[in-house]
Amino acid sequence: MSYNAHNGADAGSGSQSGRGFKVGVFALLMPAVVITSLVYYVVSHTAPAGAVNASSMPAAVAQRIARVGTLDIRDNGARVQHTGEEVFKRTCTACHSTGALGSPKFGDAAAWAPRIATGFEALVHSALKGKNNMPAQGGGDYDDSEVARAVVYMANAGGAKFAEPKAPAAAVAASAPVAAK
Numbered sequence: 001m002s003y004n005a006h007n008g009a010d011a012g013s014g015s016q017s018g019r020g021f022k023v024g025v026f027a028l029l030m031p032a033v034v035i036t037s038l039v040y041y042v043v044s045h046t047a048p049a050g051a052v053n054a055s056s057m058p059a060a061v062a063q064r065i066a067r068v069g070t071l072d073i074r075d076n077g078a079r080v081q082h083t084g085e086e087v088f089k090r091t092c093t094a095c096h097s098t099g100a101l102g103s104p105k106f107g108d109a110a111a112w113a114p115r116i117a118t119g120f121e122a123l124v125h126s127a128l129k130g131k132n133n134m135p136a137q138g139g140g141d142y143d144d145s146e147v148a149r150a151v152v153y154m155a156n157a158g159g160a161k162f163a164e165p166k167a168p169a170a171a172v173a174a175s176a177p178v179a180a181k
Ligand code: HEC
Pocket: 087, 088, 091, 092, 093, 094, 095, 096, 100, 101, 102, 103, 104, 115, 122, 123, 124, 126, 127, 131, 132, 133, 134, 135, 137, 138, 139, 140, 147, 150, 151, 154
């Protein structure tokens, strides 16, 4: 009886110490894993961006040692100019397609005739600077020559026979100094 009981106890303690060993190893390894991942986390989050990814280093360094103030020279003449129709469809149509705010409606010869009579220059001036309910450039942001072409497009649809102006060198030269930031 006691022998059997002793045997049983032995078998039990034997398997328990085996489990205890595994738990011990786990308990030793766990902090090591946690510490390693914590260190990695801190290092990777505090290091400067350039140091984490070696491939981004040259760019990051170049950015850091760059001189303060750079001159960004852009060739405004190379910007694709919008045609009169494009400017109209992007901006002017908002009012002129319906005659909103008292604007001369697109294609309405009666509405345009007295305005056309004032001459091309006067119409372009109104479009560039704004007139009564019309904001400057109709609220758009174009080269003067683009607005002028939009005026030609609209006025000609209303009965005028204005010639389409080319992009004048003056407009390009006038916008060039803006490039120096
Ligand atoms: C927010 C509405 C609005 C937009 C957008 C608008 N216009 Fe006008 N436009 C008007 C109104 C209103 C008038 C009439 C102004 C007046 O004579 O009192 C007008 C008149 C004009 C005239 C006649 C000016 C004159 O001297 O009789 C021209 C030319 C013209 N617009 C061109 C344009 C062009 C080009 C665009 C687009 C780049 C444009 N408009 C966009 C509202 C607008």
